[in-house]
Amino acid sequence: MAGLVIGVSILGAAIGALGMSGATATGRFQTGVTEVGKPNVVFILTDDVGYGDISANGAIRVKTPNIDRIAKDGIRFTNAYAPAATCTPSRYALMTGEYAFRKPGTGVLPGDAAMIIDPARVSLPRIFNAAGYATAAIGKWHLGLGNATSPLDWNKHITPGANELGFDETYLIPATVDRVPTVWVKNGDVVGHEPSDPIQVDYKQRIGNWPTGRENRELLKQKHSHGHDMTIVNGIGRIGWMTGGKKALWVDEDIADTIIRETTSFISNNKRKPFFLYVGTHDIHVPRVPHKRFAGKSGMGPRGDAILQLDAQVGGILNALDKNGLADNTIVVFTSDNGPVVDDGYQDQAVTLLGDHKPAGPLRGGKYSLFEGGTRVPFLVRWPAGQRSAKGKTRPDLISLVDMPATLDRITGGRHQKDLPSDGLDVSDAIRGAGPSKREFIVEHAGRLALRWKNWKFIPAGKGVAFQPLTGTETGNLDADQLYDLDVDPHEDRNIADVNPTVVTRMKEMLARIRAGNQP
Ligand code: NG6
Ligand code: CA
Numbered sequence: 001m002a003g004l005v006i007g008v009s010i011l012g013a014a015i016g017a018l019g020m021s022g023a024t025a026t027g028r029f030q031t032g033v034t035e036v037g038k039p040n041v042v043f044i045l046t047d048d049v050g051y052g053d054i055s056a057n058g059a060i061r062v063k064t065p066n067i068d069r070i071a072k073d074g075i076r077f078t079n080a081y082a083p084a085a086t087c088t089p090s091r092y093a094l095m096t097g098e099y100a101f102r103k104p105g106t107g108v109l110p111g112d113a114a115m116i117i118d119p120a121r122v123s124l125p126r127i128f129n130a131a132g133y134a135t136a137a138i139g140k141w142h143l144g145l146g147n148a149t150s151p152l153d154w155n156k157h158i159t160p161g162a163n164e165l166g167f168d169e170t171y172l173i174p175a176t177v178d179r180v181p182t183v184w185v186k187n188g189d190v191v192g193h194e195p196s197d198p199i200q201v202d203y204k205q206r207i208g209n210w211p212t213g214r215e216n217r218e219l220l221k222q223k224h225s226h227g228h229d230m231t232i233v234n235g236i237g238r239i240g241w242m243t244g245g246k247k248a249l250w251v252d253e254d255i256a257d258t259i260i261r262e263t264t265s266f267i268s269n270n271k272r273k274p275f276f277l278y279v280g281t282h283d284i285h286v287p288r289v290p291h292k293r294f295a296g297k298s299g300m301g302p303r304g305d306a307i308l309q310l311d312a313q314v315g316g317i318l319n320a321l322d323k324n325g326l327a328d329n330t331i332v333v334f335t336s337d338n339g340p341v342v343d344d345g346y347q348d349q350a351v352t353l354l355g356d357h358k359p360a361g362p363l364r365g366g367k368y369s370l371f372e373g374g375t376r377v378p379f380l381v382r383w384p385a386g387q388r389s390a391k392g393k394t395r396p397d398l399i400s401l402v403d404m405p406a407t408l409d410r411i412t413g414g415r416h417q418k419d420l421p422s423d424g425l426d427v428s429d430a431i432r433g434a435g436p437s438k439r440e441f442i443v444e445h446a447g448r449l450a451l452r453w454k455n456w457k458f459i460p461a462g463k464g465v466a467f468q469p470l471t472g473t474e475t476g477n478l479d480a481d482q483l484y485d486l487d488v489d490p491h492e493d494r495n496i497a498d499v500n501p502t503v504v505t506r507m508k509e510m511l512a513r514i515r516a517g518n519q520p
Contacts, residue, residue, distance in 0.1 A: 038131065038274040039386060040330040041408060042267075042317060045094070045278070046310060047087065047140060047176075047285035050340025051376050052361025053307055061357045062298050062307045066315030067380070070334050074382025075390050075433050080399040082338050085367055085374035085446035087142050087176070090337045090401065091280075092116060095123045095143065095165070097405035097424035101445055102517070110203045111179035111240055114148035115160055122419040124405055125166030128276035131412040136169040136270075137162045138262045140280030145174055145185065154181055154199040154245070158188045167278070171262045173255070177282045178345065180242035182233045182249050184258070192248035199245035206230070208243020222287055222302075226470040228345045236287050236346075252289040255282050256309045260316035267317070271324040276408075279317065283310040286344040300357060301349035303342065329385040331411070331431070335401065336377040341367040341471050364492045368468050370450040370459050370476030371492050375442075381431050386411075390433025397430040397437035398452070407431060422519065441510065441520055450476065451511050453520075455487040458497075458507035483507075 051057055054064045056071040083093035088109045089100030095117055100106035106116055117123055125135045145161045146152040162170040172185045181201050184191040190199065200207050211219050213229035214237075221235030228237045234252055250258070263279055283290075288302035290309040298304025314334065321327045340359030342350045344367070365371025379399060381387075406426040409416045417426070423443075430437035442452040450459040464477035476482070481504055483497035497504050510520035 038133070038412060039383060040275050040277070040326055041128070041412075042277045042279065042321070042330060042332045043404070044281065044314060044317065044332070044334045045091070045140075046281045046283065046334070046336045048338060048341055048344070048367055049284055049307075049310070049336035049378060050359035050361065050366060050373065051363055051378055052358045053284070053340055054378050056380065057361055057378055059357065059361075061300060061355065062304050064307060064311040064314075066311045066318060067334055067378075069318060070314070070332055070380040070382045072392055073384065074332070074380060074392075075387060075431070076394045077379040077381070077397060077399055077430075078394060079396050079442075080335065080377060080379030081375045081401070081442045081444065081452075082336060082377045083375070083400055083402045083443070083445060085338045085369055085444070087140075087337050088116070089445060090375075091143055093400075093402040093423070094337075094404055096121065096421065097123075097402055098421040099402060099423045099443060099445065101449060101515075102423075109142060109144050109175060111175035111181060112152045112201050112203055113144040113175070114146050114152070115144040117143055117165060119160045119164040122405070122416050123165050124278070124408065125162075125276065127405060127409045127412065127416050129166045130415045132274065133412070134169075134270045134273050134275040135167045135278075136171075136266045136275070137167040137278045137280070138171045138266065139173060139259050140176065140282055140285075141172040142175050142280075152201070154183070154190055154201060155193065155195070158185060161185070161188050163187055169266065171258075173250075173280070173282060176239075176285060177250075177252060177255065178228055178236075178239055178286055180231055180233070180238050180240040181245065182238065182242070183245055184248075184250060190245065190248050193245060194247050197244050197246055199242065199248065201240060201242045203240045206241045208241070210241075210243050212241070213237025222289060223347045224345055225343055225347045226345050228287075234289075236289065252287060253291045256291060256313050260313055263313075263317050264320040267320040267326070268324055271326055281310055281313055283307070283313070286346050286348070288346070288348050288350070299353070300355070301353040303348060303350035304353070304357070327384060329383075331381065331383040331386065334378060334380040339363075339366040339369065339373045339375060339377065341473060343471055345470070362490050365474045365476055366471075368446055368471065368473045368475060370444060370446045370448070371474060372444075372457065372486070372490070374446050374476070375444045383432070387431070387433040393433060395430060395433070397427065398439040398442055399427050399430060399437055400424075400439070400442055402443075403427045403437075403439070422517075441514075443514060446476065449511060449515070451507050451514070452486070453507055453510060455485055456503055456507065457484040457486050457492060458482070458504065458511070460508065460511065
């Protein structure tokens, strides 16, 4: 594969020397449409999609033909991990290349939290700025907005935000769809905001007089099962209270179409320069209220319908790449921010209609869990120009989303390798299908840390409940050390810590070194 890429570069240089196209500021050569060595990157980060939720990874009852296309024409990874078992810490690590456990205040954020990434640091979009890319973030954000020094005012231009991190264009769900305010923020301004109807948000006490799920359960079109009983917007109780901004409120059923519209228009507007498009889908997080095109179509209730809607969004993006002639030199990544959850707070029939569908596939646990289901996620990468002989292959390499900054920096020129934290590794060889990832261990973070090292999985003894009382997820907590051999026991059923004390000691030491900021 490396040979192929070098071959293309030499060809590019030869064309450049012949004067058919000019060298750019970075010394690279133009071949007409995109710059050689500068693939577009479309990074699709889905929400709460489990390893087993897509048919490419074995789901049978729900079909995801568009998502599966990425695997069919690219590489399907079977040992790829989100850095944490919930959204904010996982996304923090993806953006920065640094584990979230190193930075206090990176747990699941309320909707009015300040941005937790320092705009001065090199995060994912900066890598692409330096390489001359157009950049956009569309969809779910959940990394905070604004400054910690003053409370967030939704009626003014919000800064710093994703634009200040280096995204040229942003169109964002500020936190989650189950958290207020339920509005889109475009380049720092609430879409549809009217000064005469100011938006107010509070996470400590009720604000305004809009009905709440707690007091007006009869107004709900989808009732909560736990939490989510504060302000009602569009018939759905949310986390937090809000009032105002009536014209700005999103319609849950249309969120997926908004994401398709914004992503496809960014792609066609930027087809002549290299671009980095970060897409955070709302699906399949709660509340699951899909458009009527998908409602009732999966036979599994709204959770299954949301998977179909997710697949359609991926299809929209892939079609836009095809239509603009960009598929060949575009890296498309499809992955998830954490493992699956069935009941995450709304009575949406997900539990009763689950049947034999296994959201985490063969893995134990899910979102919020230290077991593999908490963080091992789908990871599909398609890059026709960069991974030609790897088409349709499955790879077992260990990969973590914390590796994305170093990896994408390498692929786009390697300008920032020295600026990035050592937590993330360059796994570009594996992404290209050219060689192993060189990663031997994975940190799994669900409140506390567990470690995978080759085939071994170690969960240190810890206090805490074995089941998350609200969602029913197995947390992985136990009073004793746990060690599993994932080669023979992928479901983590047989704790063999007692009979492998040397492995346990070694992995404890590795975790201690990682915590201290060193390589294990
Ligand atoms: C929890 C919410 C859950 C979900 C999660 C964040 C309750 C009872 N539960 O606190 O519904 O919003 O936070 O999910 O409020 S994440 O994928 O963004 O991390
Ligand atoms: Ca999530």
